[in-house]
Amino acid sequence: MQIWRGLDEVPDDFGRAAVTIGNFDGVHRGHQQVLAALVRTARETGSKPVAVTFDPHPARVHRPDTAPDLIMGIDDRIAALGGYGLEAVLVLHYTLEFAAQTPEEFVRNVFVDGLHTSAVVVGHDVRFGRGNAGDLSTMQDLGRRYGFDVVVVEEFREKDPGPLTEDEGAQRRCSSTWVREALDRGDVHTAAEILGRPHTMHGKVVHGAARGRALGFPTANLDHDSIGHIPSDGIYAGWLVDEAGTRWPAAISVGSNPTFVGVTRQVEAHVIDRPDEAPEDFDLYGQRVAVEFVERLRGMVAYRGPEALVEQMKVDVDQARRILATLAG
Incomplete structure (x- = not known):
């Protein structure tokens, strides 16, 4: 799959494209349905399927103070889009100047002149152009004017x-x-x-306060620049995927650990049943890992001391092990 970070990177000889547009945050099942329709439409029209997305997310440009946390970053979004049979993803740099284009200017610049579009695949709620003034009816009118079909996907x-x-x-x-x-x-x-x-976060493993190691439950702590929406505080069963692609069962803690004073909110994963042959060599520090959340075990609770916390951690690990073993089996 080709990745273009601007219209100037689209090859002159790419040919006709079938196109869809969106933020695709999460590339959820609704997005997947649109992508499947896009690939079908491209095959039927003899075109190449292309997804057009934006970076940064428009909400972060128009209302940076209240924009929601992203479910996934742009690189993870592109990687996820690549799993649905696309020929290319076009990432458009989103700025206030870019957002000032009228619906027709956007369609003409991106779809007509940039991608030589034969068909546009969208949902009923598509909005585009300055102030989101363009809607499905606008897209259909522009399709008739510029010679591309508009395929509407049911929600x-x-x-x-x-x-x-x-x-x-x-x-x-x-x-x-x-x-x-x-x-x-x-x-x-x-x-x-x-x-x-499963929802996934990506980040670099950094050194923490080493409390988990001292209690017998060493954890891989994600740095505070990790990418992905952080779930609510609590303990989760899930997986840690290291740089080699190995999936390790894990008990994941999200929160500030109220048993200890002055701990900042963090995401940390305890790998269950670490390798016995060389436990000291099992070092994740500095690696960029993925943490997948499978099931919430409990909320975050303040215990009377480390002893009570250790007993609960044993229960959490046993529960996570059973859940993940069932899935793996």
Whole structure:
């Protein structure tokens, strides 16, 4: 898959493109449905499927103080998009000047002149151009004017088990907002249902206070620049994936650990059943790892002292081990 970081990187001989646009934060199941329709449309029209996305996220440009945390960073987003049969991803640098284009200017510059688009695949809620003035009707009008088809994808919906729904059988449109809501209440299971895979954070393993090691539960601490939406405080079962691609079962702690005073909020993963043959050589420091959240075990609790905390940690590790063994088996 080709990655273009601007229209000037699109090869002159690329040919006709079938295109979709979006932020694709999380590349959730709704996005996946659009991508599948894009690949089908490209095949039917003899075009090449291309996804157009933006960096930074538009919300971070228009309202930086209130923009939501991203579910995944741009590199992870591109990697995820690459798993759905695309020929290319075009990443457009999003600025206030870029955002000032009218809907027609955007379509003409990107779709018509830039990508020689034969078809655009979008959802009913597509918005584009200055002030999000362009909608589906605008896109269809511009398609007729500039000679490209507009393919509309029906919304992908999931049953909503969360507290936002009174009707137990209610359906909700898959969205990045819904993923964030689920993560903010620690419901990583629902987040995974929407995403189609476990929610994942990426970051560099750094040295911490070494309290876990002193208690017999050494942890890999993610640096504070780690990428990915942080779930609510608590203990989770999940996986740590090292730079070699090895997946280690893990008990993951998110929070400030209220048993100890003055601890800042952090994400740390204890690898369960570390290698016996050379435990001192099992060193993750400095590696960029992925931490996948599978199931929330409990909330964060302040214990009366380290002894009580150690006993609870043993229970947490045993529970995480059972959960992950079931999935691995």
